[in-house]
Amino acid sequence: FINMIKKNHFAKSLEERKEEVENIKKKYPDKVFIYLEKNKNCKNIDEIDKHKYLCPKDMFFNQFIYIVRKRLKITDKQSIIFFINNSIPNPNTSMQELYEKNKNIDEFLYIKYSGENFFG
Numbered sequence: 001f002i003n004m005i006k007k008n009h010f011a012k013s014l015e016e017r018k019e020e021v022e023n024i025k026k027k028y029p030d031k032v033f034i035y036l037e038k039n040k041n042c043k044n045i046d047e048i049d050k051h052k053y054l055c056p057k058d059m060f061f062n063q064f065i066y067i068v069r070k071r072l073k074i075t076d077k078q079s080i081i082f083f084i085n086n087s088i089p090n091p092n093t094s095m096q097e098l099y100e101k102n103k104n105i106d107e108f109l110y111i112k113y114s115g116e117n118f119f120g
Contacts (some may be wrong), residue, residue: 014106021107028054032099035108036068045080045115048072052108057096061089068113083112 012020021033031054038047048071055064065082074080082089084102099109 017106017108024054030057031055032057032095033103033108034064034095034099034111036111036113039083039112039114042114045072045074045078045113048113055095057094057099059095060091061093061095061098062091064095065091074115078115080113080115083114084109 024031024033034053034055036048036051036053038045048068050071053064061082065080068082069080072080084098089098095109103109
């Protein structure tokens with residue numbers, strides 16, 4: 001699991017983002033390109049420190065969830081929910097399958113997260 005360089009992603013044009021992915025694909029052809037962001041209405045979970053990720057194509061989404069939970073230091077009392085194109089993905093789906101079905105025109109897979117306190 002490789003973290004990409006942290007830069008202001010949306011300050012770049014569509015063409016710049018596409019070019020970024022093309023350059024990365026040459027170096028890491030076995031990875032998918034993820035952009036993770038907090039849902040703007042989420043108040044109870046912090047902003048993650050890195051937004052861009054390279055994930056192995058054969059990684060499952062539940063493994064990605066585990067990594068994000070650790071990075072955000074989510075407590076046992078907190079739940080985190082992930083959305084891709086406004087739907088909740090199956091945790092047993094490979095990152096490659098999610099990527100191929102849901103990637104954006106700029107070649108990134110955009111994933112949003114939000115949280116809830118279930119026990120208090």
